[in-house]
Amino acid sequence: MTLVQIDNLSLKYSKRMVLSNVSFEVSSGEIVTIVGPNGSGKTSLLRAIIGALKPSRGRVLLKSDIRFGYVPQKLHIDETLPITVSRFLRLPRNVNGSAIDAALLQAGLPDLAKVQMSHLSGGQFQRVLLARALIDKPDILLLDEATQGLDQRGSASFYKQIEKVRQETGCAVLMISHELHVVMSASDRVICLNGHVCCEGTPAVVASAPEYRALFGADTGGALALYQHHHDHSHDDDHERQYQSETKH
Amino acid sequence: MLDDFLVRANLAGIGVAFAAAPLGCFVVWRRMAYFGDATAHAAILGVALSLAFSLSIFIGTVIVALLMAFTVSLLSDRGYAMDTLLGVLAHSTLAFGLVAVSFLSGIRIDLMAYLFGDILAVSRSDLGVIWIGAGLVVALVAWRWTALLTSTLNEDLAHAGGIDPKREKIVLTCALAITVAVSIKVVGVLLIAAMLIIPAAAARVFSKTPERMVLVAGAIGTLSVLVGLRVAYIIDTPAGPSIVCVAALAFLLSSVTKGLSTKE
Missing domain, CATH: 3.40.50.300 (P-loop containing nucleotide triphosphate hydrolases)
Known part of the structure; x- marks a missing residue:
């Protein structure tokens, strides 16, 4: 199709x-x-x-x-905007907790749900972006x-x-x-x-x-x-x- | 209970703090602080026009604030530098407003009341307008919350998720105009931006998610109103500015907290 x-x-x-x-x-x-x-x-x-x-x-x-599952070339998150990895994964559509755990596990980042997006390394950030694109x-x-x-x-x-x-x-x-x-x-x-x-x-x-x-x-x-x-x-x-x-x- | 002017003042202030909390967070996240300021300054022109045409102050200021906000959006899309544009528009609308007010010779108006607010003179009907306006803003932001947040994070992520960031910007602009209009009586046009930005900025340190930041900003705003009015009553200082001073102290406190926590 x-x-x-x-x-x-x-x-x-x-x-x-x-x-x-x-x-x-x-x-x-x-x-x-x-x-x-x-x-x-x-x-x-x-x-x-x-x-x-x-x-x-x-x-x-x-x-x-x-x-669409879109992974942009660059994503800058403003320092003034607090957002955890798990909250970020629930944008723009809400998904349940088990889907988030599964997505993070698949991305190889099982322990990062509560970490601030701004504290991630470049590679971790990129994998979270992909996880978010896939989750929906x-x-x-x-x-x-x-x-x-x-x-x-x-x-x-x-x-x-x-x-x-x-x-x-x-x-x-x-x-x-x-x-x-x-x-x-x-x-x-x-x-x-x-x-x-x-x-x-x-x-x-x-x-x-x-x-x-x-x-x-x-x-x-x-x-x-x-x-x-x-x-x-x-x-x-x-x-x-x-x-x-x-x-x- | 509403017969007491202090009760009315507190309720009016809390209404403004509620509307300002979610909106202030977006103003901070999207770096629109100057934009909020410009919209507020333009409101004085709205006051003059309302008096000239015998409109309600609320309607007049909402219209002018909206016009201002859309003019800024339009011109910034055409490639003017945002800070220059806002510097020009904010102060020229304020100046035109002040000049326009001086033409209204038939009506005696207390200009200071519009510039710095007159929260102690809030009437029952003012209170009604403030709470309806605040309720409208909170409902609007709550309704569009996810779309607004996604657009704020990244416009392309919003597009990919079927959200039109331009439409969300219009929602924010309307909410801002309403907030400005209902805040005039409480803190005046010169201090509205302070009510938007300071509680939100102070809330940043205590927040891990956007939702939490809005709630904390609302709490700090409310606290600033209650403490500020109390202080103004006890040591006889102007009410609106006293509220902003308390909010500023809360910001100072949060900055110190941040400094201490990063040292550990």
Whole structure:
């Protein structure tokens, strides 16, 4: 079943064109990853799906009564706002105590229910955000660089948990990620975005795209070059340079 | 019982403290302190207009406070810096209000009463307006509580949860306008922001959840009213400012408590 269908979506952000003519869809049970350089409109795309940004053209069609599990890229909780982990997990919909205990156990944070959100470490905070997104049994998880601040082990177990959730609940996952080795192994489909959809397909197909190789050439060796892939349009040089400058960080 | 002016004053103050507690917490969490101040200052223009058009003061101030709040929201969306904008609007509406009042030559009004409140002169009908207004604010905030809280935490989380943060902002703005209108008689336009912010800020130290912070703020506000009025009665000081002074002392106490607890 199609959960999210994006039709020729164009977005302007303070007069700058952020996205133009983006179309794709996500069906239930799929794991789709969006990759792309900084400023390529990845976050804007997710925000358009949840309705935080209005399209200037095109549209976003959603399954009726769709439930999102959204993990934002950054969440700053103001110092003046006291809130415990268990209270945070009950927003915006109330859930019972046993659901909270179960969610915290699954997130590997069984003892933190009464701790203030502001006292959590970066990794703990991130896992609480995911637990909150999952607690309401979403149709689709939207993850915006959700493994930021996690070490490799933390990030690996994070993706393992997502895979497990997908198997158990059949929810779809649409995520933005920079960790392409994970993307390769964990996604059903990859969308390469740079203001428009550069290429889309199975990880193998996208991985063979020239700009994609420019980004990951060093650590993927020659293996990905085996895949054949034809672009439907050509790219200018600065596109590639953007990728390269990003890998240097 | 309501025949006693001190009883009426206490009840009026407590009504304001109840409305100010949940709203004050949102003002603190959302860093809207200046916004509350600006809305309150604009209310003096509302007083002038009410007198000029023989409207009830409550209606006039609610309308002007709402206009002010929506103007600020509108202009801030267009990219004006918030603090500059509020600095301009707060004081110019206050100035225009004061000038407008001076035109009302036919009516003798006690300007001081509107600037600093006149809680000891609260009538039975004033008390009715204050408690209806306060009840409305508390009911409004209670009804929208989860949506307001989620929008305050993060607007994108609100969107993803099917909540429109813009609508919740309008709810808060309306609640603020009502609170300002009912508080004028009690603390006056210049001290309304103090009643909003100080009890909430003092409550922060003693709270682990947002709900608890609202309750503690309500308790501190109520206590400030009771003690402040008592002090004003005993040593003959102006009532409204005395209430705010007590609240400020409570804040000082909470800061000291915080300092001690972090040292341990």
